[in-house]
Amino acid sequence: MYMNPSQYPGHHGSQVLYQADPNWQHEMMQKRNTIMGALHPHVGRTIRVTTLDGHTYEGVLVNVDGHHAYLQVNTHAQHHGQHRPIYTPAQYNQILTLVLFELLVIVLLA
Template identity: 40%
Template sequence: MSITNNAQHSDVIYQADPAAVQHLHGVRESLHQCCKPYLNHHVCVQTLDGQMHEGVLAGMDGRHVYLDVTAPEMSRGFFNPYPGVYPSPYYPGVPYGGNAILPLVLFELLAISLI
């Protein structure tokens, strides 16, 4: 399957400002450098829309911070539905009464503080 670049079908609706893109790359790098020493520490994370999440800083990648939280506190995340059959250190809990990994988008974070 080939993709053609047809002008009538490829009108750009939005394109990020190059200065904003460069700034966002800097924010991502800064977050990685600040958070790396605090992996496996108990933290409180505040998002831009005011949500607060407490948990253990479990990891990071280019798009997300992963917070290990108690399942009843969370409304989204990943969990291991078969903890006895497929044990995993990354998804250790069950949906209720256990732990779950809550992915938070890097660019929606306002503050991360140690607890």
């Protein structure tokens, strides 16, 4: 159900910084459900994911829910001997949480 931000309790006098078009909500929910349906049968398999921002990740899909895909990546193998970014944890197997809305391309590898 769509509510105007001014209708929310406790938000009197608040300034709206962003408000999505109410018609956009239905389409985004359909896209999210499509992506989740495409991924769910492949839990446990290796995939490559490219995000809207152009980042590419490869790893095992360990879970998918209504909002996120969880990808276990091997950061050591991921960078193939290149310098690892400073923001990458020093773990070799980590689980990335990827937002379904931000996934642009998903490729099944194995």
